[in-house]
Amino acid sequence: MNFKPNRFLPNRFLNGKLSLIGALLLILILPQVVASEYVMHVLITVGLYIILSLSLNLVSGYTGQLSIGHAAFYGIGAYVAALLMLRLNLSYWAVLPLAGLVTAAFGFILGLPTLRLQGDYLAIVTLGFGEIVRLVFLNWDKVTRGPMGLPGIPSPQIGDLVFMSKVPYFYLVMGMMLITLVFMIRVSESEMGLSLMAVSHDEVAAEAVGVNTLKAKLLAFTLSAFFAGIAGSFYATYISFISPDSFTFMDSITILAMVVLGGLASIPGVVIGAIVLGVAPEVLRFMADYRMLLYGALMVVMMIFKPDGFWGAKKRVYNVIRKNLEQKQLLHKRGESV
Amino acid sequence: MFWQQLVNGLTAGSMYALIALGYTMVYGILKIINFAHGDIFMVGAFLGLIIIKQFHLGFVPAFLLSMVIVAIIGIIIEKIAYRPLRKSTKLAPLLSALGVSIFLVNFAQLVWGTEVRSFPPSLQIDTFQVGSVTLSNIQIYALLISFALMLALHFFVHKTKMGVAMRATSHSINHARLMGINVDNIISLTFGIGSALAAAAGILIGLYYDAVYPVMGYTAGLKAFTAAVLGGIGSIPGAMLGGLLLGVVENLGAAYISMGYRDAIAFGLLIIILLLKPTGLLGKNIQQKV
Numbered sequence: 100m101n102f103k104p105n106r107f108l109p110n111r112f113l114n115g116k117l118s119l120i121g122a123l124l125l126i127l128i129l130p131q132v133v134a135s136e137y138v139m140h141v142l143i144t145v146g147l148y149i150i151l152s153l154s155l156n157l158v159s160g161y162t163g164q165l166s167i168g169h170a171a172f173y174g175i176g177a178y179v180a181a182l183l184m185l186r187l188n189l190s191y192w193a194v195l196p197l198a199g200l201v202t203a204a205f206g207f208i209l210g211l212p213t214l215r216l217q218g219d220y221l222a223i224v225t226l227g228f229g230e231i232v233r234l235v236f237l238n239w240d241k242v243t244r245g246p247m248g249l250p251g252i253p254s255p256q257i258g259d260l261v262f263m264s265k266v267p268y269f270y271l272v273m274g275m276m277l278i279t280l281v282f283m284i285r286v287s288e289s290e291m292g293l294s295l296m297a298v299s300h301d302e303v304a305a306e307a308v309g310v311n312t313l314k315a316k317l318l319a320f321t322l323s324a325f326f327a328g329i330a331g332s333f334y335a336t337y338i339s340f341i342s343p344d345s346f347t348f349m350d351s352i353t354i355l356a357m358v359v360l361g362g363l364a365s366i367p368g369v370v371i372g373a374i375v376l377g378v379a380p381e382v383l384r385f386m387a388d389y390r391m392l393l394y395g396a397l398m399v400v401m402m403i404f405k406p407d408g409f410w411g412a413k414k415r416v417y418n419v420i421r422k423n424l425e426q427k428q429l430l431h432k433r434g435e436s437v
Numbered sequence: 438m439f440w441q442q443l444v445n446g447l448t449a450g451s452m453y454a455l456i457a458l459g460y461t462m463v464y465g466i467l468k469i470i471n472f473a474h475g476d477i478f479m480v481g482a483f484l485g486l487i488i489i490k491q492f493h494l495g496f497v498p499a500f501l502l503s504m505v506i507v508a509i510i511g512i513i514i515e516k517i518a519y520r521p522l523r524k525s526t527k528l529a530p531l532l533s534a535l536g537v538s539i540f541l542v543n544f545a546q547l548v549w550g551t552e553v554r555s556f557p558p559s560l561q562i563d564t565f566q567v568g569s570v571t572l573s574n575i576q577i578y579a580l581l582i583s584f585a586l587m588l589a590l591h592f593f594v595h596k597t598k599m600g601v602a603m604r605a606t607s608h609s610i611n612h613a614r615l616m617g618i619n620v621d622n623i624i625s626l627t628f629g630i631g632s633a634l635a636a637a638a639g640i641l642i643g644l645y646y647d648a649v650y651p652v653m654g655y656t657a658g659l660k661a662f663t664a665a666v667l668g669g670i671g672s673i674p675g676a677m678l679g680g681l682l683l684g685v686v687e688n689l690g691a692a693y694i695s696m697g698y699r700d701a702i703a704f705g706l707l708i709i710i711l712l713l714k715p716t717g718l719l720g721k722n723i724q725q726k727v
Contacts (some may be wrong), residue, residue, distance in 0.1 A: 165528070212708070215715050219470060223666045224711055227704035230659070238697035348659065352472075352535055359528045392543040398536030399518045406525035 119281070126273045130266045139265035143337065145377040146272035147330050150279045152357040152373040153366065154326035157283065159355065160364035161292060162319040163299025164213060165222040168229025169354050172324040174346030176202045176331025178236060181249045181341055191255035191336050198332035199325045206324020210317040217302075229351055236343040248342025252335050268337050275333060279326050283366055286322075295319055296364065360401060361408050368410025375409075440570045442692045443685060448576045448645065450684020451583035455638035456661030457668070457676035458590065459631030465607035465671035466627055469527065472534040473514060474635060475658015476541035479651060481507040481636025482643040483549055490557055500640055504633040511632025512625045520621075538654075545651035553650045556643060579641045586637055587677055590630070594673060603627060607671065656700075663707050669720025678718060683707075 133139055155169045180198040183189045189197075212224050236243050243249065254262040255271065262268055286292045294315045297305035306312050335341050353376065361372020379397070383390040456478050463471045481503050488499040518537050522530045563574045594600040606613040606623045614620050642657060643649040660683060668679025683703055690702035710718065 212712060215712060217715075219464075219670065220666065220711055220715055220717075222470075223663065224708050226659070227663070227708050230704050231701045234698060234701040238695070238701075348655070356532055356535060359532050363526075363528065388547055389543075392540055392547065395536045395539030395541075395543060398539065399533050400536075402529050402533040402536065403518070403521045406522055406529035 119277075122277065126270070126277075130269050136265055139269055141378065141381050143265065143269050143272050145374055146269070146276045147334060148354070148357060148373040148377040149276050149370055150272075150326055150330040150333075151354045152361070152369050153279050153283050154323045154330070155354050156358050156364065156366070156369045157286070157295070157323040157326075158319050159358055160369065161287065161295040161299060162316055164316060164319070165218065166225040166323075167222050167348070167351050167355060168209075168225035168227070168232075169323075169327060170346040170348070170350035171229040171232035172202050172206060172327035173331040173334070173350070173354075174232060174236060174341075174343075175205055175324075176328030177335040177341045177346070178243060178249075178331075179328070180332035181252045181335040182242065184253050184336070185249060185251070191253070191332075195329065195332050199328045202328025202331065203321045203325035206320045206322075206327075207317060209324070210320030213316045213320070214313060226348065226351075229346075229348060233343050233346055233348075236346070243343075246343060248340055248344075249335075250340045252339045252341070254339065255336055262336075272333055272337075275329060279329075280366070280370070282326075287364075287366060291315070291318065299364070356398065359408055360398070362410035363408065365408070365410045368408050371409050438692060439689075440568070442688045444570055444572065444576070446685035446688035447681060448579050448684070449688065450664075450681035451580055451587075452638045452642050452645070452680075453657070453661050453664045453684055454677045454680025455583050455586060455634045455641075456657060457665040457680045458587070458673065459635045460662050460665040461668070461670050461673060461676040462603075462607075462627050462631050464665070465673075466603075466610070466624060467519070467523070467530070469519065469530040470534070470662070471519075471631075472531065472658070473518075473537035473541060474631065475654035475661070476538045476545075477507060477511055477514070477632045477654070478635040478639040478642075478657055478661075479545060479649075479654035480510060480541060480639070481632075482639030482649045482653065483545060483554075483651075484636065485640035486554060486556060486643065486649050487549075500637065503640060504636045507636035507639075508629040508633040511628040511635075515625060515628040520624075542651050542654070549651065551651060553648045555647045555649065575644050579645055582637065582641060586634060590634070590673070593630075599623075599626065660700075660703065663703060666717055667707050667710060669717030672717070672719045675717055675719035682718075 129142065130139065133142070151169065151173060154172075155166060158164050158166050158169075176198040179201045180191070180194045183194045183197060184191065209225065209228050213221060216224060237245055239245070255267075256262070260267075262271075286295075294305065294310040294312075295318075297308070297310050298312050298315050302312050305315075334345070338345075357372040357376045358369050359372070360376060361370065362368025379394060380390065383393055386393055456474065459474050459477070460471060463469065463474070484506055485499050485503040488494050488502055489496065492499075494502070514537055518533045519530050522533055564571055566572075594603060602613065602618045602623050603626065605616060605618055606620055606627075610620055613623070638657075638661075639649075639653075642653070661680065664679035664683045665676045666679070667683060668675030668677070670676075683706075686706055687699050687703040691699040694702060714720075
């Protein structure tokens with residue numbers, strides 16, 4: 100089946116090659132302009148958040164399966180990468196795909212309950228999964244060193260060049276982010292993306308028109324976990340220390356907040372959400388102790404005024420369709436031809 | 438050992454059940470997960486502590502006063518953060534609730550500090566032996582108060598006019614409105630009762646574990662939410678059953694299997710039960726319609 104991208108679909112915003120080249124140029128130039136280590140660190144974090152929220156968007160945005168345990172995948176990726184590098188002395192480049200694949204396998208496993216569960220019940224299973232994974236990190240002392248975490252994770256190396264400053268890390272994470280971005284755009288405009296969205300709108304109806312809903316959901320969970328695992332492996336090598344505290348329920352919630360605040364099932368929305376929520380705690384730093392207080396209040400205010408997020412895809416689509424329908428009905432009433 | 442763990446489990450479970458009731462009642466009516474509920478519980482614990490310590494009131498007046506104040510806070514939170522979002526997508530109130538949660542935790546840290554506080558020693562802890570089981574008076578108070586509150590709630594929901602209105606609203610908001618029920622008031626009432634129960638649980642848990650701190654709502658909230666889903670979210674007897682069951686299972690699991698994996702056992706049990714019975718133990722099976 101050959102499916103042309105529908106004009107109602109989101110993502111036209113970033114569809115052009117132009118904007119991609121623009122983004123690439125910006126990424127290349129940024130480290131030359133920004134001298135501050137601190138700003139570079141914030142930018143790298145934002146890049147990581149974009150990968151994480153784009154990957155969660157595949158499950159919670161497109162496929163409509165609320166997941167509140169995404170940090171577990173991030174953590175699995177980080178731990179797999181760290182353990183392989185520390186115990187087997189593998190290089191980061193060998194570990195990177197492995198971390199993604201192992202995490203993807205866990206994503207597939209978490210996708211299986213979607214066979215029987217929906218909505219909030221599925222959400223609590225993802226929550227339970229996230230907590231169990233964190234508790235295993237915490238209690239499996241022999242392997243993970245428990246609450247002490249894993250220090251001294253080596254940096255990536257290209258030839259003789261070892262990643263020392265923030266700049267190579269910045270390029271690495273931005274490269275990963277761009278690959279994720281392009282992948283997600285391609286998925287959203289493919290037949291697979293359409294079947295995912297069909298599942299999120301109405302599962303029974305999707306099944307009726309021939310979408311293999313189980314396959315779609317499993318695919319979404321697996322791919323989503325893969326990218327989260329990649330992000331996790333980057334985090335491990337970048338920070339060089341991981342502990343169970345880095346992958347808590349609050350982290351899952353932060354990622355979900357980026358997706359919802361930006362706009363579910365909208366790639367530009369999710370990117371904006373990740374940037375805003377990634378930068379907000381830093382910008383609010385001048386508030387000192389009141390920072391997180393304000394952050395929470397802002398979240399409530401933003402939800403009240405923009406309940407579909409900055410770039411809510413669904414509402415836009417519905418509005419366009421509704422407007423078309425209303426016009427047709429109006430014409431029909433007047434007795435004009437449609 | 439078994440009986441001791443059973444009693445400890447029932448004590449913890451009865452308090453989980455109190456918090457779970459708030460989740461389940463709100464969910465039954467609005468179909469939203471009130472993620473701020475755990476933090477409302479924390480505020481209740483702090484208020485009880487402050488009233489006893491700084492206003493030198495006795496335990497009983499402090500307990501009741503804290504419940505009333507927290508009920509009002511719950512109603513205000515609903516008015517500000519959830520009411521404007523009632524017609525929007527399901528995830529918007531969820532995020533709004535998270536915002537409230539972050540706000541409350543940080544508010545508590547600013548006002549009351551981050552350190553762990555405990556109730557003043559005026560409340561004597563006595564322990565005594567019943568057979569091989571060691572009981573403390575706090576354990577008995579906690580069990581008695583929880584069960585009394587649950588009985589009162591059961592009576593309220595089933596025997597009073599307001600309770601009937603509440604059940605009708607949870608059945609269908611629109612039909613309830615057509616029957617002349619002031620749905621907005623019922624929703625406020627639901628938040629008020631749920632929050633008051635959470636405050637009660639907050640003080641009891643604060644006493645039982647001798648610790649009150651700003652992030653205490655996180656684990657307790659998560660556990661209570663798990664209990665609510667375990668019993669079938671939206672079902673009031675389900676929340677009570679789920680809470681007790683969760684408390685007992687995690688205490689037995691901690692004693693016989695592994696202390697560190699205590700919470701993992703609780704969540705594992707939850708996942709298994711949900712896979713076998715996807716709507717929880719006492720949840721209604723809803724046929725999916727095309």
